[in-house]
Amino acid sequence: MTLVYNIVVFVHIVGAAMIIGPWIANMKQPTVGPRQFDGAMTQLLTGVILMGLIPVLRQTDEAFADPNYPKLIVKFSVAVIVGALAFVGNRKRKSGEAVAPGLAHAVGGLALLNVAIATIWN
DSSP states (O other): OHHHHHHHHHHHHHHHHHHHHHHHHTSSSOOOOHHHHHHHHHHHHHHHHHHHHHHHHHHHOTTSOOOOHHHHHHHHHHHHHHHHHHHHHHHHHHTTOOOOHHHHHHHHHHHHHHHHHHHHOO
């Protein structure tokens, strides 16, 4: 079961890279790309899966820490906001409208914030 957990964590990290990488690469001409939206949805899906796996693994393996629910709620909330903003930005880009730099920076910046919360908050 820990192998499944580790694979889901790997895919979760790839989702974050799909959001933050294009944001950094396009910092001078900010936009929201299709992979950023895909990364946001990947983050949401794998995050929900991890939220379900952690309590189950805690019951079967004492090495897993107790779930930090306040942290998980904050991360989930930020991920939902990133997903919504990425959806709006991707929709604007597809329709030929200009994506506001603030929207593009919000998608990347909030995704980076979520990585910081995951790594710094104990």
